[in-house]
Amino acid sequence: MYTGRSYKISEFLFWTRRTILRLLLIGATPTVLYQLFDLKWLSIPWPIVAFMGTAAAFVVGFKNQQTYNRTWEARDIWGAIISSSRAWAMMCRDFMDDREITQKIIYRHLAWLTALRYQLRTSQNWETTGKAYNKEYTQFYTIPEKEIPVKDALSKYITGEELEKVLLQNSPATQLLSNQSLLLTKLAAEGKLDNPRFFEMQKTLREFLSYQGRCEKIKNFPYPRQYATVNRIFVWLFCILLPFAMLKEFNNLNDYVSGAFKGHMVWLVIPFSVLISWVYTSLEQVGESTENPFEGNANDVPISEMSSSVEIDMREILGEGDLAPAFAFRNNIVL
Numbered sequence: 001m002y003t004g005r006s007y008k009i010s011e012f013l014f015w016t017r018r019t020i021l022r023l024l025l026i027g028a029t030p031t032v033l034y035q036l037f038d039l040k041w042l043s044i045p046w047p048i049v050a051f052m053g054t055a056a057a058f059v060v061g062f063k064n065q066q067t068y069n070r071t072w073e074a075r076d077i078w079g080a081i082i083s084s085s086r087a088w089a090m091m092c093r094d095f096m097d098d099r100e101i102t103q104k105i106i107y108r109h110l111a112w113l114t115a116l117r118y119q120l121r122t123s124q125n126w127e128t129t130g131k132a133y134n135k136e137y138t139q140f141y142t143i144p145e146k147e148i149p150v151k152d153a154l155s156k157y158i159t160g161e162e163l164e165k166v167l168l169q170n171s172p173a174t175q176l177l178s179n180q181s182l183l184l185t186k187l188a189a190e191g192k193l194d195n196p197r198f199f200e201m202q203k204t205l206r207e208f209l210s211y212q213g214r215c216e217k218i219k220n221f222p223y224p225r226q227y228a229t230v231n232r233i234f235v236w237l238f239c240i241l242l243p244f245a246m247l248k249e250f251n252n253l254n255d256y257v258s259g260a261f262k263g264h265m266v267w268l269v270i271p272f273s274v275l276i277s278w279v280y281t282s283l284e285q286v287g288e289s290t291e292n293p294f295e296g297n298a299n300d301v302p303i304s305e306m307s308s309s310v311e312i313d314m315r316e317i318l319g320e321g322d323l324a325p326a327f328a329f330r331n332n333i334v335l
Helices: 009-035 046-095 099-120 132-140 150-154 160-168 172-189 195-220 225-256 265-290 303-317
Strands: none
Touching: 009 132, 009 225, 009 265, 046 099, 046 195, 046 225, 046 265, 046 303, 099 150, 099 172, 099 195, 099 303, 150 160, 160 172, 172 195, 225 265
């Protein structure tokens, strides 16, 4: 998540510079052929491209709205996780007299948060962090889950046999919730947790499991590929056809100018076609970078920072002090 007032134009141009170079080539090719090789038949009617631009604008707008909704839903889920985690810490403190058991349950919950964010940061085929313009941008920020091995991160909260067993499971996060349930059942059977409190804590565990499932739904089900494909095709068709439609329009400007510019106005097709096309391709690229809010892009939901924040709150509820943030973030990008 970017926390500055806005991205610098230099950052945005750096991020999109490869696309700009492609657009320069797309705009220059028909212009050179039209002006230097006198291929006047290359010009196509403007209304054709205008209709294509309208269609592209619709699909880009639709995609960006849907991908934004995915990110906002992910933020809502993690907001609920944070609120429920604080409530969980208070229940553990107030429902049980044994501080050692209370600490064990709270620390296992912190392990669950850790395991969940590591699972959400794993790579999927459709994600975009591996693309050149995103991959090189990672030099400006840090992804904690890529820097610290999951075993080292979990070892702060659980140790020994449980750690080894959890890491062998297909879903460590699910296994940790299962272990919580087993412990609560054991405490209830031993009379250390009465039935109303046991049922209340089990209800909260089910909520955590539901939140995890909703996160996995976003992580494991991409923005539909058919819509993403149509979006890209429409945008690039428009960008390719745009300079052909602008040739005659700019050439006609020669009738209204004099001096050094007369006869050369068609060269303005290159900068103007690049500018207009860049607007479309940038919107498409922004939408693409918003599709998967957990993958580790600069605009993702800051699950690492949120986990660190709730860990401080939960350990303070437990009575521990002198707690520093777990992660340092750079260049106003918080993950």
